[in-house]
Amino acid sequence: MTIVEAPSLTALRDPLPAGRDTAIDFLRAVCVAGVVLLHAIMVGVTVVDGSPVFANASDGSWWIVPVSWVLQVMPLFFIIGGFAGYISFRRMQARGGAAASFIAARVRRLLRPALFAIGIVGAALSALSIAGVPADIIAVAGFRYSQPLWFLAVFLGCQALLPALAKAHSRRPLITVGSLVAAALAVDALRAITGFEWVGFLNLAFVWLALQQIGFFLADGTIDGLSRRARVIAGAVASITLVGAFTTGVYSPDLIANINPPTGALLLVGVVHLSAVSLLRDRIDAFSRRPAPAALAAFVNRRTMTIYLWHMPTLLAMAGICAMASLGSGIALPEPSTLAWWVSRPLWLATALTLTAAIAVAFTRVETQPSPPATDSTRRIAIAAALGVASVVLLLVAGTTVLTAALAVGGMLLSQRLARRSHQTAGGESVADLVRVA
Template identity: 40%
Template sequence: MGVPQQQKPQASGGQDLPAPDRDAVIDLARFFCLALVVVGHTMMVSPVLNPDGTVTTENTLALQDWFEPVIWIFMVMPLFFVAGGITGLQSWRRLRARGGNGFEFAQARLLRLVRPAAALLAVMFAGLWAARLFGVEPQVVELIVTGAGMPLWFLAAYLAAQLNIPLLAALHDRAPWLTLAGLTALVIAVDCFRGTLPLLAYANILFLWCAVQQLGFFLADVPAGKPGASTLAGVIVGSNLLLGLVTGLGLYRGNMLVNLNPPNFCLLLLGAAQAAALQLSRPVLTGAASARWVRAVVGLAGRRAMTVYLWHLPLLAAMSGLLLLTDFPKPAAGTASWWWSRPVVLLGVIALLLPVLAVFGRLEERPTASARSRRRPAAAVVTAVVVVFIPVVDAAVNGLTLALLGGGAACFALAVLLLGRIPAAPGGAPGAARGPLPQAPFSANVEP
């Protein structure tokens, strides 16, 4: 079955508008992806204090012989972008039906992601600078800084894809298959030249994830019950066979974690398989998502999903780094004791996340519009986009440093000031469902 068709309530002017109802299956899929990422990272981060006093990190999970076939299955990052394509296209069409434009869409998307990220960068910069002043080893500080850099690449990639939704949606409406084929061709072209022009490979942060997001557009438009199970199964099998062919011939690495940064064509094939699997399993997932306790858990996590994603890895890196300064038992990475300690590490990260969610989780709540709200000038939105991407691109190419962490916090804060508050539609009264955002009592994570 396809994505459920949404009811259309009457707006204040009598116009039929799509309701911003949640798709429970997409929410469940996002929750699964987020949980898998958090659990996976607890098995990857492994700081090592060497005999000479230096600190290094090991990706213990990636060093296991069985890792490559497992990560082939559980590399869920493409599924994030497929889900983002579904909700993003629906959000853009709702906004457009209300008379909104691409700048308002960009404003809402930026505020949704940049506000919690700005808080993370500011707190980390202040905390780590204080740690340096109090004599904490610079290598430990650098370890924690690296932990902040990993979530930021996703933020950059997701924002780049989402901000292009108005343009890609217009192309999709005119020629969906040609648009997907064009993006795919760009991805392959970049892959062909990445050996001679290494920096060019980072262009696929835009082309690749936009192509995967485009798969979500297809799922958003597919009629209920289409395509059939045999077609979806064929897409899953065909995508994996082609993936096996290009990796078996040595054109790409078989390790999907290596293929993730910068991303390449393998992630598009995984995305196609995961999009088909999501659609094929929708009847089963619909039943699971309708359970009351599942709705409660998914809803609670969904309202703070971005905060969990942004903070869990820096907190894990901080906890691991600080433990190096204590006499707490630290089993060697990859040993049986190390693996048995992973549940304890996960519980530790969750314990650290709880106060963070209580303090900073509200930043994910949408700024509400007032009757006197005005649309931000297009120049302010464009400037905010540039201000956000300057430190993110720098971190992606040159790595995140403590100085760049502070600069990024300042840039993100400036972007929030430039974006202001989400505007109400012209002539809209307070509480009317005419602006680009849904009104209460919808939860904070409802897509605008």
């Protein structure tokens, strides 16, 4: 008797999609715009006793809860990152490329615009100090600038681990993602039981790695292979569980609070996002091919990291200009969450988007310029990735100052050098052609 072995989960998957996925490109652009809008609406600037006060406008406000439900797009962002990274790595493998070369390309693509931006910010802080701006205001500006950089450190770490996790996915897909999810939930439980808040920061690894891993299932066709009913049920169960976790106090209904440190609530949000995207994929794809959405996707995807890195300096500059204008004219700035403040928000948000886009255009070449061949040395790239992450973590822990910016730039320059092939060959290709990142 012949025993026919059932095909494995990986054997049932569709081949990798050919060409660009316009729906995913459009969603990535929407996510980037959502991040800029979220951070822009959280900026609060007033003048008290003749001194500017910069604060988080959402602190203690009721409106951040519904706003966070709409604009908390980071779970989808990391799922898209997993989707794009998995496809890019598989294609590189098909061409005979090594995992080290994939990671090196990621390191160079992510850190090159970062070291440029951080260097300019450090120089700007030095100029403000020389101009006599109070040290406490400069410190607040440096701290606010550093906050969004967590994404750079975490995303770089996740992408550096992607080849190893892609290999695990090909062998034990459910066990791999299940282990990451279980680890994330265990961290939440340990944090709740012990009361030690620092424990939650372990989920900077587990939550975001799990969401990236979920993106692999979208990339290899597993999600699309499920019935519509199964995807509807998955999204509904995740939604009901999320609401239950909010009402019982397990997680805060403010999804911004669930990002620092990350919690399992973001995993549920990711499942809801993934369910909606998979069910509406055809409509999103058709819409993304229209001229306006296609132009938005092309603009943002060419400048993703530049937009992310420069939107906070733009917001800080806008806040500073408003404070100086108020001090000079005597016209009071509206208090956050008041009617006058809300009336001024559309103009504020439109200005933030416009100025960020203009800066991104000016610095496009920093992100897209040709890059020399990447190293294929596992040891060199491991050091390069670790050094790049450590450089960003320095800014997160100590804040951005002239000194920390200089140290971070130095570390990133060394990381870039390590990611570069020791003996170059002619005809280095553009890193934007090597890999597209979320």
